Amino acid sequence: MSDPIQEAILARLSKADPQGLGKASIEPAEVAKFLQPEQWQRVLPKVKTAALGMMRQGQLVITKKGKAIDPARMKGVIRLRLPTADERAAMPVAPGDADGA
Numbered sequence: 001m002s003d004p005i006q007e008a009i010l011a012r013l014s015k016a017d018p019q020g021l022g023k024a025s026i027e028p029a030e031v032a033k034f035l036q037p038e039q040w041q042r043v044l045p046k047v048k049t050a051a052l053g054m055m056r057q058g059q060l061v062i063t064k065k066g067k068a069i070d071p072a073r074m075k076g077v078i079r080l081r082l083p084t085a086d087e088r089a090a091m092p093v094a095p096g097d098a099d100g101a
Helices: 004-016 028-035 040-056 085-090
Strands: 061-064 079-081
Touching: 004 028, 004 040, 004 079, 028 040, 028 079, 040 061
Parallel strands: none
Antiparallel strands: 061 079
């Protein structure tokens, strides 16, 4: 992974949830402030876009009021967290991701 925004999201999540259990979440603004402390508001839309892509790849879960949300309804205050073991198990396998493909 070479996207600095995605790397920052994963770095902040690993601090919040060091065991990777999907029990702690972060705000996208926290990542934006980490990347660009003085003008974080300019980076925030890019952080949300990167998070959306990561969610589609199964790397994280976008939540609102503690519950996973449909990305089409992503507006207002959201949080990001790693998927739980159950959520990982329920994710569909993308073509080419299966062993031997």
